[in-house]
Amino acid sequence: MQTIRIGLIGAGTVGSGVLKILSEESARFEKEYGISLNVHTICTRTPSKIAPISKLFSKVKITDDYKQVVGNPEIDTIIELVGGTTISEEIVLGALQSKQTVITANKALLSEKGEIIYRTAEENHTEIGFEASVGGSIPIIRAIRNCLAGDKILGLYGILNGTTNFILSKMETEGLDYKEALKLAQEKGFAEADPSFDVEGIDTAHKISILGSLAFGEKIPLQNIVVEGITKITRLDIAFASDLGYRIKLLGLVRKLDGKVEARVQPVMIPKHHAFASVMNETNAVYYKTAFAGPGLIVGKGAGALPTASAVVSDLIYYGSRRGKNLPMEKNRFPKASISEANQTEARYYLRFNTLDQPGVLAEIAKDLGTNGVSISSVRQNESEKEPAEVVVVTHPCVEASISASLGRIDTSEVVLEPSVAIRLEDKL
Amino acid sequence: MQTIRIGLIGAGTVGSGVLKILSEESARFEKEYGISLNVHTICTRTPSKIAPISKLFSKVKITDDYKQVVGNPEIDTIIELVGGTTISEEIVLGALQSKQTVITANKALLSEKGEIIYRTAEENHTEIGFEASVGGSIPIIRAIRNCLAGDKILGLYGILNGTTNFILSKMETEGLDYKEALKLAQEKGFAEADPSFDVEGIDTAHKISILGSLAFGEKIPLQNIVVEGITKITRLDIAFASDLGYRIKLLGLVRKLDGKVEARVQPVMIPKHHAFASVMNETNAVYYKTAFAGPGLIVGKGAGALPTASAVVSDLIYYGSRRGKNLPMEKNRFPKASISEANQTEARYYLRFNTLDQPGVLAEIAKDLGTNGVSISSVRQNESEKEPAEVVVVTHPCVEASISASLGRIDTSEVVLEPSVAIRLEDKL
The missing domain is CATH 3.30.70.260 (ACT domain)
Incomplete structure (x- = not known):
């Protein structure tokens, strides 16, 4: 039985979700996948908050110092759920340098500091899993890496931000204007007090940069992505779109034409009869076109504690099984794409x-x-x-x-x- | 570099598709995945037909005798694309007994002879990949095995037969009656001259039996599935369904309630506003409900030479990379499910x-x-x-x-x- 000793850093909503799944399902994972997932240490700023759930794990250590986890030879896999791009960078780089496997949901870190992170992983012959960083529970990274491995991706189109999809959906179905819909999203917990990261398209750009790079095996830097948010979309445009048979979605897209990559995040109009257009509210989706398999669509929850935690745990099982098995390492470093004008x-x-x-x-x-x-x-x-x-x-x-x-x-x-x-x-x- | 020496048995439409993809993309697979996919022998009843494409592979052997492939120590992976359940069983069992990895698209074989096949694989510590057997290019088996590994599947709902989905779609959109739509499907190559296997729901039952068993880790035998085809569906019912806000789909479903599995293949009515209902014509889709990730939907081409071949090649890369690496073997043998009345x-x-x-x-x-x-x-x-x-x-x-x-x-x-x-x-x- 492969045993994985886990250090969890960051025990907020997603981290608690990971602990919940592990406490409930670890026995089944052992039986089904032949892998034992042991939580060794939990690092959190507020140990009191996780006391109830940490009791479900025998002999687990609680700390507020991530240095107890990073580089600890008793821990082979760390889960980074701190977020942001400062401490998280130290954590991820430190862990990789110690040859620990890293599982993260941190799309901002990967799209901004990916180069050094991936290089560090490569140099230390260790792997980094980030399924949870894009599309929450939608298994799009695994789909690109494994499921479509025998194919060639020509284009990826993503509804990757629940906040903006919720706002646009409510503008259409409830006839709200942008500000009213944003307020509703904030009340429902789908939008931050300062929503600019989401509504300006930056979050989607981070995600499409990660997906596009994997899909084409070519690096698509953030600054090469045309980014436009939804703040100028009016109820009127949504109504006209509907009359014309379209629906407005904030779409992240990467596609390749004549060897050049087009990378955009923009509100666009999608034909209403297309299955992609029926992805409403906070739901996320990725539509792909390939050379051989033809088009495909994957739809699911793009955020939330348990959906994101579910992706983290899938990564734990996947990378845990691979650890120490001398498999060809997954590639994350790519030459820079040639970007179309x-x-x-x-x-x-x-x-x-x-x-x-x-x-x-x-x-x-x-x-x-x-x-x-x-x-x-x-x-x-x-x-x-x-x-x-x-x-x-x-x-x-x-x-x-x-x-x-x-x-x-x-x-x-x-x-x-x-x-x-x-x-x-x-x-x- | 991991090198996989492949024996392809059956070079019809899907087999030719596999050869096309390998001839065009092998160099990229080496670069991206660190795996070399070498076609060693092609076994076909009509060698003259594949002469043009086989020329693209250096030193490939052509034979009409599968015994040149099965058990050949120079071949470590066989692709079984013969179909049916007689010779294909000999081929698959023989290959597994010789510790060859088997990749197959043969859902009939797996759902009828799965027990002996999976046991043989287990006893010989070798693996069998069958992504192409269900949903063509839709990566649903990989999704269940890897992507949703950290989750618990509660129910799977599949539109898994292109023929019947095409017929039902045309009955609705063109106002055809069942016989007219079947004739159109036959003219377009979406239905066999004898369509009973598809229209009676048997093909869908094979597929849902395979998926359900993987999803729940419990064997769902064919004879425990309630199966009803689409031959009695009338234009009138489709029109009434539409008036009521529904669309009729031939749905294969497995779901678990109170520890018991419900397994059915039946025409059912799905709400038209649901993304699942927008899966039209020959397209396939699987909708899943899980304990943690929430619901998800995967849509794609369910058949055709290149989509199916694309799934075969993805399996080649996946199982090829795993070969000889001492990974926990994927489980396919399960205790029999408790089936609800x-x-x-x-x-x-x-x-x-x-x-x-x-x-x-x-x-x-x-x-x-x-x-x-x-x-x-x-x-x-x-x-x-x-x-x-x-x-x-x-x-x-x-x-x-x-x-x-x-x-x-x-x-x-x-x-x-x-x-x-x-x-x-x-x-x-």
Whole structure:
């Protein structure tokens, strides 16, 4: 029987979830997987809080000093659930240098300090598992590493942030505006008091950077990802999208075309009939396209104590079983991807113009679009008694640069009252 | 570098797909996974057909005698793509007895002869990979084995047969009747000339038997699965389902309640708004409920040369990497599950009665249902100029035995013109 001696650092909600699962299921894991998962030490700033659950483990040590865990020769695997990128970096690097296996849920650390972490793991011939860092309980990292190993991934599309998906869902289903939906998300515990990390798309960018690098075997640095959040999405755009047969989602995407990688986090419109569009509220999902297997979709809970803990424990079993077995080490270090020029990739666009209701407005907009090579697929301007009028244009495929140039010009017009809105259509999923 | 010497037995569509992937991607697999996949021998009844692709492999041997592969000490891994349950059994058992790793897509063989196959693998300390046997490219077996290892599966629900899902989809979207949709499926190559294996639910039963056993660590024999096909589903029921907000799917399900396993393959009604219901045409999907991770859904191509081949190659890499590494062997042999009494499980039902349009009919039906303890949730009888009238009843939860008893009595009535229809509602997915 393979025995794994675990040091847990950080016993908050996810850490407590890990302890709960281990206390309830360890006997079954021994029977089913032939692996014994022993909790050796728990490191927490508030030992009193975990007293009840730690009692379920015999001989477990409790400490508030992570140095009792990192490098401790009696511990072969550490679980880092501290979060952030400062102490957690010390912990992870220290553990790897001591040849301890590391399991973490820390996407910020990996996407910001991945280079040194992965190199340290490689140099010390030890492994780092981070299934819980992306998509919570969705087994997307294992899917890329093992399940799709015999395939070639062409593109990954993720709804990877529960906060923003919840907000956009409620804006549509409850007719809320952005601020109301954000407030509701905060009340329900789906959004932080300062939600900017989520709503500005940064969290999704961290995740898509990790997934994209694994999928293509090429490093996709954060600064190469076009990132746009959902703060400018209005109830009006969501309603127009719905009328046109689309739903707005904050999508993280990486895809490869002609050897170059396109990496974006943006609100986009997805056809409503597509299974991907039915991923609502705080649920996460990843849609993938591959060379051989064809498209696939994985949907599940993207956050929460037990879903995330479940991914941590799966990693414990997986990496625990591999420990000391002289298997080829999983690769995490890759050469930098060649990134495509963001404003030169093609897409169809939804454009909305808030204009005075007077003759010639549509002609002016159409002319400016045409001048910049933007071809119109459809136009709608609803009859309205009162100004302003909303003109909605759906374009044929064109490069982003043409859209920017058109809008740059149109927005200087006296008949256009607000900055115009442009949202990409992802209609070829 | 781990080197795997492969014997491929059966070079039809999937086998050719495997050769195509290996010829194109082997160099990348070496780089990414540190494993060299060498095709040593190809066994096929028609060597001339594979001449073009076999040229892409240097020094490959071609034979029409599987005994050149099975037990050949120069070959450590065989891929069995012969199908059926006769020669394939000899091949698989012979290979395992020779301590060769076996990769197979043969669900019929595994669900009918699994016991002896898994025992032989165990006794010879070798492994058998069968990701390709269920759900084609959907990595559901790996998901159960690795991704959800740290969790506890409570239920698995699969749309696992492309033929039947295609037929049901076309009946809905094109308004075809069953025979027309079957004909279309046959024309498109999604159904066999004799489709009974698919449309009667047997293929789905094979797959759910394999998945269920892995999910619960308890053997679910084929004969313990309630199996009902789609041949009695009418366009009318599909339309009524749609009006009620449901979609009819052939669902294979296994779930555990109070220590007992319920195992069924049946056409059921799924709420249309559920992501599972948006799995259309030949696409497959598995929806799972777990103790910790919460529900999840995996969608993808369930069949086809390259999707299935992609799963075979993923298994080659996975089991190839594990070969000779003294890892805990994956378990496939389990104690027999305790199966719940089929007609005592509770569900809501959709019932349709084809009746004469005369006073008292509804009262008679309602009385018979009530007598058998079936409580009515809603009734609809559309106004109609011509007989027969269709009476549609949706019940509150009740056991199947009550439904059978009610229908047994109602169908003897003179006012009921055709055998009544009962379809379970799976509305708590």
